Amino acid sequence: MGEGRGGDASVVMKTKILLFAGLRERFRNSEMELELPEGTPVREVFHRLCGDKEEAKKLVRCTLFAINQNYVKPETELKEGDELALIPPVAGG
Amino acid sequence: MDSILLTRNAISLAEMAASFRGHPECGARIWFEGVVRNEAEGRIVQGIFYEAYEEMAKQELEKIEAEVKQKWPVRQMGIVHRLGDLRVGEISLIVVVETPHRKEGFEVMEYIIDQLKKRVPIWKKEFYEMGKTKWL
Numbered sequence: 001m002g003e004g005r006g007g008d009a010s011v012v013m014k015t016k017i018l019l020f021a022g023l024r025e026r027f028r029n030s031e032m033e034l035e036l037p038e039g040t041p042v043r044e045v046f047h048r049l050c051g052d053k054e055e056a057k058k059l060v061r062c063t064l065f066a067i068n069q070n071y072v073k074p075e076t077e078l079k080e081g082d083e084l085a086l087i088p089p090v091a092g093g
Numbered sequence: 094m095d096s097i098l099l100t101r102n103a104i105s106l107a108e109m110a111a112s113f114r115g116h117p118e119c120g121a122r123i124w125f126e127g128v129v130r131n132e133a134e135g136r137i138v139q140g141i142f143y144e145a146y147e148e149m150a151k152q153e154l155e156k157i158e159a160e161v162k163q164k165w166p167v168r169q170m171g172i173v174h175r176l177g178d179l180r181v182g183e184i185s186l187i188v189v190v191e192t193p194h195r196k197e198g199f200e201v202m203e204y205i206i207d208q209l210k211k212r213v214p215i216w217k218k219e220f221y222e223m224g225k226t227k228w229l
Contacts, residue, residue, distance in 0.1 A: 021144055021216035022228035066214070069149040085146055085214070091229040092143075092150075092174060092215030093127050093186050093206060 011038040015078055017045060018085040023063070042067070042084055043074035063088055096170060097154045099147055101177040104184050109173065113189065116168035121195040123202050127186030129179045139220045143176045143185060146214040150174075153213045157205060161190075164204075165197045172205065174215060 017032045024030045027049060034048055042065040046056040064087040065072050071087075078084065106126055115122060129141050154172055161167050169191040179185055188205055192198040209215075218228050 018146065020146055020214065021218070024144075025228075066146075066149060069146075069152055071212070085149065087146070087214050088216065088228065090212065090214055091210070091217045092145075092213050093210045 009037040009039055011080075012036070013038050013078070013080040015040075015045075016083045017049075018083065020085070020087065022088050023059070023086050036078060038080065039077040041075045041077055042072060045084065045086070064090075096158065096172070097151055098171075098173045099145055099150060099176055100173065101175070104173050104175050104187055106184070106187055109171070109187060109189065113171075116191050118193055119168050119191040120193055121198040122189065122191045123195070123198045125186070125188040125202055125206065126184050127206075129181050129183050129185060131181045133219055136219075136221050138181065139222065140178060140180045141185070141220065142178050142218040143174070144216045144218070145174070145176055147176075150213050150215055154209070157208045157213075160208075161201055161205060165201050166193055167197075167201055168192065170201075170205070172209070174209075176215075 012035050015034050015036050017034055019027055019030055034045065036048070043060045046059045047053070050056040050059065060074060065074060065076065066085040066087055067076065067082045106124055110124070131138055158170060161170065167190055171189045173187045175185050188202060190198050190201045190205070192201060216228060218226055220226050
Protein backbone atom coordinates (compact mmCIF):
# COMPACT_ATOMS: atom_id res chain seq x y z
CA MET A 1 0.00 0.00 0.00
CA GLY A 2 1.24 3.44 -0.91
CA GLU A 3 4.37 2.03 -2.56
CA GLY A 4 5.79 3.85 -5.56
CA ARG A 5 4.20 6.38 -7.85
CA GLY A 6 0.50 6.89 -7.58
CA GLY A 7 0.12 5.20 -4.22
CA ASP A 8 -3.01 3.15 -3.92
CA ALA A 9 -5.73 5.32 -5.44
CA SER A 10 -8.42 3.10 -3.95
CA VAL A 11 -7.33 4.18 -0.50
CA VAL A 12 -9.03 7.37 0.59
CA MET A 13 -7.17 9.59 3.00
CA LYS A 14 -8.08 12.70 4.91
CA THR A 15 -5.86 15.65 4.15
CA LYS A 16 -5.74 18.86 6.12
CA ILE A 17 -5.53 21.93 3.87
CA LEU A 18 -4.34 25.31 5.12
CA LEU A 19 -5.28 28.46 3.23
CA PHE A 20 -3.84 31.93 3.57
CA ALA A 21 -4.38 35.54 2.50
CA GLY A 22 -6.36 35.86 -0.75
CA LEU A 23 -7.00 32.11 -0.94
CA ARG A 24 -8.33 32.08 2.63
CA GLU A 25 -10.78 34.82 1.67
CA ARG A 26 -11.69 33.20 -1.67
CA PHE A 27 -12.62 29.89 -0.01
CA ARG A 28 -13.89 31.53 3.21
CA ASN A 29 -11.81 29.15 5.30
CA SER A 30 -8.35 29.06 6.81
CA GLU A 31 -8.44 25.31 7.27
CA MET A 32 -10.35 22.43 5.67
CA GLU A 33 -10.20 18.68 5.51
CA LEU A 34 -10.58 16.91 2.16
CA GLU A 35 -11.02 13.22 1.46
CA LEU A 36 -8.67 12.42 -1.41
CA PRO A 37 -7.38 9.25 -3.06
CA GLU A 38 -3.90 8.39 -1.84
CA GLY A 39 -1.24 9.71 -4.23
CA THR A 40 -3.26 12.72 -5.39
CA PRO A 41 -0.85 15.38 -6.74
CA VAL A 42 -1.04 18.56 -4.70
CA ARG A 43 -2.07 20.68 -7.73
CA GLU A 44 -5.24 18.58 -8.09
CA VAL A 45 -6.55 19.99 -4.84
CA PHE A 46 -7.67 23.12 -6.67
CA HIS A 47 -9.82 21.05 -9.01
CA ARG A 48 -11.58 19.74 -5.93
CA LEU A 49 -11.96 23.15 -4.36
CA CYS A 50 -13.12 25.10 -7.43
CA GLY A 51 -16.21 24.35 -9.44
CA ASP A 52 -14.69 26.30 -12.31
CA LYS A 53 -11.88 24.52 -14.22
CA GLU A 54 -10.41 27.75 -15.59
CA GLU A 55 -10.19 29.19 -12.11
CA ALA A 56 -8.52 26.01 -10.85
CA LYS A 57 -5.89 26.21 -13.61
CA LYS A 58 -5.24 29.86 -12.88
CA LEU A 59 -4.84 29.19 -9.16
CA VAL A 60 -2.43 26.30 -9.79
CA ARG A 61 -0.22 28.66 -11.83
CA CYS A 62 0.08 31.32 -9.15
CA THR A 63 0.20 29.16 -6.02
CA LEU A 64 3.10 27.50 -4.23
CA PHE A 65 2.52 24.31 -2.28
CA ALA A 66 4.01 23.20 1.03
CA ILE A 67 3.63 19.85 2.72
CA ASN A 68 4.34 19.81 6.43
CA GLN A 69 5.91 23.27 6.15
CA ASN A 70 8.30 22.52 3.29
CA TYR A 71 7.86 23.70 -0.29
CA VAL A 72 7.08 20.91 -2.76
CA LYS A 73 6.52 20.74 -6.52
CA PRO A 74 2.93 20.86 -7.87
CA GLU A 75 3.16 17.22 -8.96
CA THR A 76 4.13 15.93 -5.51
CA GLU A 77 1.78 13.18 -4.36
CA LEU A 78 -0.04 13.39 -1.07
CA LYS A 79 0.35 10.75 1.61
CA GLU A 80 -1.73 9.90 4.63
CA GLY A 81 -1.23 12.45 7.39
CA ASP A 82 0.21 15.19 5.15
CA GLU A 83 -0.73 18.77 5.96
CA LEU A 84 -0.93 20.78 2.74
CA ALA A 85 -0.59 24.55 2.70
CA LEU A 86 -1.73 26.56 -0.33
CA ILE A 87 0.58 29.53 -0.56
CA PRO A 88 -0.38 32.52 -2.72
CA PRO A 89 2.43 34.84 -3.88
CA VAL A 90 4.28 35.97 -0.77
CA ALA A 91 4.84 39.65 0.06
CA GLY A 92 6.69 40.02 3.34
CA GLY A 93 8.97 42.87 4.27
CA MET B 94 17.72 39.15 21.55
CA ASP B 95 15.74 36.49 19.74
CA SER B 96 17.40 35.94 16.41
CA ILE B 97 14.08 35.31 14.63
CA LEU B 98 10.71 36.57 15.79
CA LEU B 99 7.23 37.16 14.40
CA THR B 100 5.13 39.41 16.59
CA ARG B 101 1.84 41.29 16.70
CA ASN B 102 3.32 43.91 19.00
CA ALA B 103 4.92 47.13 17.80
CA ILE B 104 8.64 46.74 17.10
CA SER B 105 11.32 49.30 17.76
CA LEU B 106 14.88 49.53 16.55
CA ALA B 107 15.84 51.61 19.59
CA GLU B 108 14.60 48.85 21.91
CA MET B 109 16.34 46.13 19.97
CA ALA B 110 19.56 48.12 19.74
CA ALA B 111 19.54 48.73 23.51
CA SER B 112 19.65 45.00 24.23
CA PHE B 113 22.05 44.11 21.43
CA ARG B 114 25.49 42.99 22.54
CA GLY B 115 28.08 43.40 19.82
CA HIS B 116 30.46 40.63 18.86
CA PRO B 117 34.11 41.66 19.42
CA GLU B 118 35.20 40.36 15.99
CA CYS B 119 32.71 42.56 14.17
CA GLY B 120 33.53 45.99 12.80
CA ALA B 121 30.20 46.40 11.00
CA ARG B 122 26.71 46.29 12.39
CA ILE B 123 23.96 47.06 9.87
CA TRP B 124 20.32 47.71 10.76
CA PHE B 125 17.40 47.76 8.36
CA GLU B 126 13.84 48.90 8.99
CA GLY B 127 10.92 48.21 6.68
CA VAL B 128 8.28 50.92 7.07
CA VAL B 129 4.67 51.16 5.86
CA ARG B 130 4.61 53.72 3.05
CA ASN B 131 1.69 56.01 2.22
CA GLU B 132 1.47 55.13 -1.48
CA ALA B 133 1.70 52.14 -3.81
CA GLU B 134 1.59 52.42 -7.59
CA GLY B 135 -0.04 55.81 -7.42
CA ARG B 136 -2.68 54.84 -4.84
CA ILE B 137 -2.90 56.31 -1.38
CA VAL B 138 -2.26 53.61 1.21
CA GLN B 139 -3.85 53.97 4.63
CA GLY B 140 -2.48 50.84 6.24
CA ILE B 141 -1.32 47.26 5.71
CA PHE B 142 -2.49 44.00 7.26
CA TYR B 143 0.25 41.36 7.52
CA GLU B 144 -0.56 37.67 7.77
CA ALA B 145 1.82 34.69 8.06
CA TYR B 146 1.93 30.92 8.06
CA GLU B 147 3.82 31.37 11.27
CA GLU B 148 5.46 27.99 11.86
CA MET B 149 6.66 27.76 8.27
CA ALA B 150 7.70 31.41 8.08
CA LYS B 151 9.92 30.92 11.14
CA GLN B 152 11.35 27.79 9.62
CA GLU B 153 12.10 29.50 6.27
CA LEU B 154 13.74 32.39 8.12
CA GLU B 155 15.88 29.89 10.03
CA LYS B 156 16.91 28.31 6.71
CA ILE B 157 17.89 31.75 5.39
CA GLU B 158 19.90 32.35 8.56
CA ALA B 159 21.71 29.03 8.11
CA GLU B 160 22.47 29.81 4.44
CA VAL B 161 23.80 33.24 5.34
CA LYS B 162 26.04 31.91 8.10
CA GLN B 163 27.45 29.31 5.74
CA LYS B 164 28.21 31.78 2.92
CA TRP B 165 29.41 34.84 4.85
CA PRO B 166 31.26 35.50 8.13
CA VAL B 167 28.12 36.60 9.97
CA ARG B 168 28.67 36.50 13.73
CA GLN B 169 25.22 37.68 14.76
CA MET B 170 21.95 38.46 13.07
CA GLY B 171 18.33 39.07 13.89
CA ILE B 172 15.08 39.27 11.95
CA VAL B 173 11.86 40.57 13.50
CA HIS B 174 8.68 40.79 11.42
CA ARG B 175 5.50 42.44 12.62
CA LEU B 176 2.09 40.90 11.87
CA GLY B 177 -1.45 42.27 12.05
CA ASP B 178 -2.71 45.77 11.26
CA LEU B 179 -0.10 48.47 10.72
CA ARG B 180 -0.62 52.15 9.98
CA VAL B 181 1.48 54.33 7.68
CA GLY B 182 4.87 55.00 9.28
CA GLU B 183 4.86 51.91 11.46
CA ILE B 184 7.73 49.45 11.25
CA SER B 185 7.00 46.08 9.66
CA LEU B 186 10.49 44.59 9.63
CA ILE B 187 13.79 44.97 11.44
CA VAL B 188 16.91 43.11 10.35
CA VAL B 189 20.35 43.37 11.93
CA VAL B 190 23.57 41.73 10.81
CA GLU B 191 27.03 41.84 12.30
CA THR B 192 30.10 41.05 10.25
CA PRO B 193 33.82 41.75 10.55
CA HIS B 194 33.66 44.24 7.62
CA ARG B 195 30.92 46.35 6.05
CA LYS B 196 31.15 44.99 2.50
CA GLU B 197 29.90 41.52 3.36
CA GLY B 198 27.43 43.03 5.81
CA PHE B 199 25.64 44.95 3.04
CA GLU B 200 25.65 41.88 0.79
CA VAL B 201 24.16 39.77 3.56
CA MET B 202 21.49 42.35 4.31
CA GLU B 203 20.41 42.45 0.68
CA TYR B 204 20.38 38.65 0.44
CA ILE B 205 18.25 38.28 3.57
CA ILE B 206 15.62 40.79 2.44
CA ASP B 207 15.51 39.45 -1.14
CA GLN B 208 15.03 35.90 0.14
CA LEU B 209 12.44 36.99 2.69
CA LYS B 210 10.35 38.65 -0.02
CA LYS B 211 10.73 35.66 -2.34
CA ARG B 212 9.97 32.64 -0.15
CA VAL B 213 8.90 33.38 3.42
CA PRO B 214 5.13 32.80 3.70
CA ILE B 215 4.07 36.26 4.82
CA TRP B 216 1.40 38.24 2.98
CA LYS B 217 0.15 41.79 3.03
CA LYS B 218 -3.17 43.34 2.27
CA GLU B 219 -3.08 47.03 1.47
CA PHE B 220 -5.92 49.30 2.52
CA TYR B 221 -6.68 52.30 0.29
CA GLU B 222 -9.20 55.11 0.36
CA MET B 223 -12.93 54.41 -0.02
CA GLY B 224 -12.58 51.04 1.73
CA LYS B 225 -10.73 49.43 -1.19
CA THR B 226 -8.21 46.65 -0.47
CA LYS B 227 -5.75 44.44 -2.32
CA TRP B 228 -3.68 41.36 -1.44
CA LEU B 229 -0.19 41.76 -2.86
